[in-house]
Amino acid sequence: MDTKDQTVAVAMSGGVDSSTVAAMLCARGHNVIGLTLQLWNQRRLARHDGVPEAVQGRCCSLDDVYDARYVAEKLGIPYYVVNQESRFEHDVVQPFVEEYLSGRTPIPCSLCNNHLKFDQLLITARQIGADLLATGHYARNEYDGHSGRWILKRPADLSKDQTYFLFGLTQEQLSRTLFPLGEMRKPEVREEARRTGLRLFEKPDSQEICFIPGGDYKLFLDAYLDEQGEAIPDTAGELVTTSGEVVGTHDGIHNFTVGQRKGSGIATGSPLYVLEIRGDKRQVVVGGADELLSPRLRARRLNWIAIDDLREPLRVSVKIRHRHEAAPALVEKVSDDEVLVTFDTPQRAVTPGQAAVFFDGDVVLGGGWIL
Amino acid sequence: MRRVYLDNNATSPLLPEVFEAMRPYFLEKFGNASSIHQQGQQARAAVENAREHLAELLNCRAAEIVFTSGGTEGDNLALFGLVSPGDHVITSAIEHHAVLNACKRLESLGCDVTYLPVDGRALIDPHDVKRALRSNTKLISIIFGNNETGVLQDVGEIGKIAAEADVYFHTDAVQAAGKVPIDVKKIACDLLTLTAHKMHGPIGAGALFVRKGTLLQPMMYGGRHERSRRAGTENLPGIVGLGKAAEIARNGFSDGSVDRMASLRNQVEKTVVETLDKVRVNSVGAPRVPNTTNIVFDCLEGEAMVIALDLKGLSVSTGAACSSGAIEPSHVLTAMGLSPDRARASIRFSLGKQNTADDIGFALQLIPEVVTRLRELSPVYKRAVSSRA
Numbered sequence: 068m069d070t071k072d073q074t075v076a077v078a079m080s081g082g083v084d085s086s087t088v089a090a091m092l093c094a095r096g097h098n099v100i101g102l103t104l105q106l107w108n109q110r111r112l113a114r115h116d117g118v119p120e121a122v123q124g125r126c127c128s129l130d131d132v133y134d135a136r137y138v139a140e141k142l143g144i145p146y147y148v149v150n151q152e153s154r155f156e157h158d159v160v161q162p163f164v165e166e167y168l169s170g171r172t173p174i175p176c177s178l179c180n181n182h183l184k185f186d187q188l189l190i191t192a193r194q195i196g197a198d199l200l201a202t203g204h205y206a207r208n209e210y211d212g213h214s215g216r217w218i219l220k221r222p223a224d225l226s227k228d229q230t231y232f233l234f235g236l237t238q239e240q241l242s243r244t245l246f247p248l249g250e251m252r253k254p255e256v257r258e259e260a261r262r263t264g265l266r267l268f269e270k271p272d273s274q275e276i277c278f279i280p281g282g283d284y285k286l287f288l289d290a291y292l293d294e295q296g297e298a299i300p301d302t303a304g305e306l307v308t309t310s311g312e313v314v315g316t317h318d319g320i321h322n323f324t325v326g327q328r329k330g331s332g333i334a335t336g337s338p339l340y341v342l343e344i345r346g347d348k349r350q351v352v353v354g355g356a357d358e359l360l361s362p363r364l365r366a367r368r369l370n371w372i373a374i375d376d377l378r379e380p381l382r383v384s385v386k387i388r389h390r391h392e393a394a395p396a397l398v399e400k401v402s403d404d405e406v407l408v409t410f411d412t413p414q415r416a417v418t419p420g421q422a423a424v425f426f427d428g429d430v431v432l433g434g435g436w437i438l
Numbered sequence: 439m440r441r442v443y444l445d446n447n448a449t450s451p452l453l454p455e456v457f458e459a460m461r462p463y464f465l466e467k468f469g470n471a472s473s474i475h476q477q478g479q480q481a482r483a484a485v486e487n488a489r490e491h492l493a494e495l496l497n498c499r500a501a502e503i504v505f506t507s508g509g510t511e512g513d514n515l516a517l518f519g520l521v522s523p524g525d526h527v528i529t530s531a532i533e534h535h536a537v538l539n540a541c542k543r544l545e546s547l548g549c550d551v552t553y554l555p556v557d558g559r560a561l562i563d564p565h566d567v568k569r570a571l572r573s574n575t576k577l578i579s580i581i582f583g584n585n586e587t588g589v590l591q592d593v594g595e596i597g598k599i600a601a602e603a604d605v606y607f608h609t610d611a612v613q614a615a616g617k618v619p620i621d622v623k624k625i626a627c628d629l630l631t632l633t634a635h636k637m638h639g640p641i642g643a644g645a646l647f648v649r650k651g652t653l654l655q656p657m658m659y660g661g662r663h664e665r666s667r668r669a670g671t672e673n674l675p676g677i678v679g680l681g682k683a684a685e686i687a688r689n690g691f692s693d694g695s696v697d698r699m700a701s702l703r704n705q706v707e708k709t710v711v712e713t714l715d716k717v718r719v720n721s722v723g724a725p726r727v728p729n730t731t732n733i734v735f736d737c738l739e740g741e742a743m744v745i746a747l748d749l750k751g752l753s754v755s756t757g758a759a760c761s762s763g764a765i766e767p768s769h770v771l772t773a774m775g776l777s778p779d780r781a782r783a784s785i786r787f788s789l790g791k792q793n794t795a796d797d798i799g800f801a802l803q804l805i806p807e808v809v810t811r812l813r814e815l816s817p818v819y820k821r822a823v824s825s826r827a
Contacts, residue, residue: 100749147745191739194812195746 074098075245076192077201078184079138079146081131083270084203086138087256088247090263092201093142100197101139101146103132104188106155106179107278115290134267141265149191151183158182160278160291167288168300170320170344171420174232174389175276181235189243199243204229207249207429208241211373217241218373219431224252231389234424234434235370288321304349309342309358317351320344326416329353344419360413366423366435367405373432377406383425383432385410387417393426406435442797443753446636446790447585447613447730452679453638453791459682460640463675471672472661485672488681492645495684496630497621499650504667505677508644509612510536511657512631515646515668516608517541517579519654520629523548525576528605530554530562530591531773533581537610538769541579550574559724560587560774564595571599577606582630583614586757586770586786587721588730590618597626606652612636612644616687617696617727628652634676638791639683643676695791700728702798703789707731713806716822720771720784729789732757732771734780737819738812743785746808752801755786779818 077089079101092099109129132148139146159178166173184202192200205227207220217238221228236244248256253272260268275282292299299319306315306329317323327341329351340359343352364387371377377400384393385408395411408423417437424434443451469481486500493500506512513536521527521544529541531553541551552570554562567578578600583590593609600607608629611620616637622630629652633644648654648667660669690696707719716736735743740756747754757768767781776784787801813819 145749147748149741149745190815190817191742191745194738194742194815196749196811 072098073198074100074196075199075201076100076102076188076195076197078188078203079103079135080203080273081134081138081267082203082273083257083260083265083268084205084248086135086203086265086267087260087263088201088203089138089142089144090265091247091259092245093144094263099142099144100192100195101135101142101144102188102192103135103146103148104155104183105132105148105150106152106183107160108152109278109280112280112287112290112294115286115293134270138265138267147195149188151187154187155179155183155278164288164291166420167284167321168302170302170323170346172324172418173420174422175278176232177235177422180232185236185240185244189240193243199245201245201247203248204233204246205248205253206230206233206246208244208246210242214373216373216375220249221426221429221431222246222249222251227253230431231386231422231424234372234422234431236372237370238372241372285322302346302349304351306353307350309352309354314353320346320349320351323351325418326359340416356415359415361410361415361417362413363407363409364414364417364423365401365405365407365438367438369404369406369433369435371433373427373430377433381425381432383427386424386426387414387437388421398425405438439751440800441751441753442793442800444787444789444793444797444801445753445755446793447588447786447788448755449635449641450638450790451792452640453683453686455686456639456679456682460675460679463678469674471674472663481672481674484674484678484681488677488684491681491684491688492647495615495620495688496632496647497623498647501665502622502647502650504646504648504654504664505672505680506631506644506646506668507642507673508635509534509610509631509633512612512633512644512646513537513579513608513610514540515654515657516629516631516648517544517577518657519667520606520608520652521549521576524574526550526552526572526574528552528554528567528570528575528578528580530556530580532556532560532562532584532586532589532770533579534585534610534612537579537581554580556774558775559721560584560589560770561724562591562596564592564599567596568599568603571603571605575603575605577608579608579610581613582609582611582620583617583727583730584770585613586768587724587732587774588613588726588788589721590614590725590727593625593627597624600628601626613730614727616683616690617699617729619691622647622649629654634680634683637683637687640676640679643673643680645680690791696728699789699791699793702793702795703729703731703787705798706787706789706802707733709802710805713802714809716819717809720776721774730786731788732784732786734776734784735809735812736780736783737816737822738783738809739816740782740785743808743812746812747804750804750808752804755788756782756784757786 075092075097079085159175163173163175189200205222211218221230257268279287302320303318305313306317307313323341325341329339329341339353342354380399383398385396386393394414397409398406401407419437421437422434423437425432469477471481471485489500489503492503517540545551554566597607606628609627610631612633615632628649630647635641654667658669663669718734720732767778771781
């Protein structure tokens with residue numbers, strides 16, 4: 068696709084990746100507009116106990132906007148901050164809080180991609196005259212003439228693969244998106260940034276959830292609910308084994324994630340893990356490492372990318388969390404919007420609230436949310 | 439690319455005559471107005487000459503003018519200079535943040551503040567001012583011309599009420615000065631804030647009118663500048679620029695430049711309303727400054743419209759410059775009853791004396807084109823149109 072004459076909006080976070088994308092597109096002769104999504108006021112909860120006052124090197128911190136603005140100015144491109152704080156809170160932060168409080172483990176980055184970056188930001192980009200939106204995600208997309216569909220593929224640098232968070236993209240969104248880093252490795256990106264003269268080429272990667280300073284989500288839940296004039300609902304209850312035996316108590320289901328180590332067995336002394344969180348009964352089910360293995364999972368709210376629908380059972384490999392080696396499985400429909408995934412080998416810690424993303428080699432077939 | 443600037447309420451370009459008047463005071467005519475020597479005397483003469491121009495603009499005595507750094511300082515000096523813990527202040531919900539946040543601070547220091555509501559046109563009912571009076575009311579502070587809508591309050595009536603009640607009356611005239619004639623005797627205000635850069639003067643210079651006999655505590659302590667009301671070496675070039683801008687502003691009421699601005703503003707409103715559906719001028723029925731119009735373009739995000747227009751060469755804003763990028767929709771527009779969505783869909787066009795009929799023609803060609811594109815891509819607009827069909 069020749070995109071040279073097209074106007075491209077770049078989603079600039081102030082980090083190395085998206086800054087380099089902007090520089091590369093300028094070098095290729097595109098008409099480039101820089102946009103930064105302002106999603107969360109990092110100082111908002113700073114008054115609360117334990118929440119760090121100064122947050123550096125994080126999305127939406129003033130430092131990052133400053134860095135993005137510096138890059139835009141250096142490249143000589145128009146640059147704007149687009150404020151979507153209220154939408155982010157409604158579509159990402161609130162569901163994140165609700166999921167934790169009901170005993171699931173949410174992925175805010177996917178929600179943000181679906182609702183903010185590739186939805187609202189793409190709309191804004193097109194409204195202001197851009198044909199395409201480019202981001203610094205490590206992923207590849209291309210039009211497949213054979214199937215007549217836009218497909219999403221894993222990037223050249225598999226250690227930076229972000230396709231897991233992108234399974235919700237629609238055909239329309241994929242057709243208007245550029246992932247210029249898809250063929251590059253991270254060291255090459257830093258080298259490109261250095262070569263272009265971007266002084267932030269050594270800026271560390273962001274690792275954590277952007278709106279949770281310090282990465283302590285329990286602290287965030289406390290501070291956020293307190294700000295809303297609410298308290299964390301009392302979900303204290305029992306620790307039980309799979310056979311129903313009560314082996315202890317816990318002080319709230321939001322403190323647990325499936326797969327997390329939880330003390331040792333009284334009789335055996337072998338490590339115990341969280342197997343399941345029963346939100347309605349306030350129970351946390353614990354057991355040995357062997358019990359953490361699941362032969363299957365169910366997923367809902369599906370999105371298909373490489374195929375228009377799942378018509379018959381399909382051999383795929385499945386990722387059940389971001390850092391998971393895709394496992395071979397059979398995926399089949401059990402209803403209009405629910406699939407059953409049966410692994411060839413049982414997988415550890417299938418976690419409700421996370422996504423199951425289906426691959427055919429490098430190609431993302433689609434995905435859904437684990438029940 | 440051609441660029442047209444219609445954001446003169448944020449700041450207005452320096453007129454060349456103003457710059458020429460200032461230039462020597464940066465260079466050969468430098469001086470500290472408090473010095474005894476020739477440079478000092480020259481500087482003093484220039485400062486006092488500027489003070490005369492301000493006095494003429496406001497119809498007051500030169501000694502009643504205190505030079506400041508601008509609108510925010512003037513508002514703060516008026517409020518903190520008069521009000522003490524235990525006092526009551528009457529203000530409105532549509533003040534500039536320089537007054538609103540100063541009032542919040544006064545509240546935290548132990549003052550009571552009443553924030554008067556406005557009607558659908560953003561007008562304050564003077565009867566509400568009267569009804570809000572208490573035995574400990576020290577000050578009434580009401581904005582003269584609003585920065586977002588341009589609405590002019592009935593400051594004459596409010597001044598009467600204040601005088602009858604023997605309460606100080608301050609008005610923030612930052613957006614009114616130079617756009618409508620101001621006579622502090624007729625308004626009967628005790629304090630009035632203005633700034634140079636909203637009337638084609640330099641940023642960093644302003645004035646506070648302080649009626650003779652008003653005991654004002656300074657905010658900054660130092661030398662006896664400005665009759666001990668505002669310490670600090672006078673900003674010589676800035677004050678000269680302010681004086682020149684005031685002189686030009688005063689002439690503007692008779693030389694036709696204000697009328698021309700008003701007719702161009704009216705042309706913007708008329709054309710936008712005639713060419714586009716789902717648009718409405720905020721505060722259209724109220725008395726307004728002649729350069730400002732605030733228009734709701736339903737079903738779109740003002741922020742995206744400002745960016746789209748900027749990329750095509752037209753500078754406008756969603757409201758107060760300091761509100762841009764903020765989460766909350768304009769407090770002025772919501773106070774007059776607009777929903778948050780409509781407040782966010784509102785755009786302010788504010789003209790200056792430099793704007794020509796050609797500029798307005800350029801803007802009026804661009805606006806419908808951009809609004810149409812934005813709406814075509816707006817899920818909200820699509821829903822609104824299909825539900826109506």
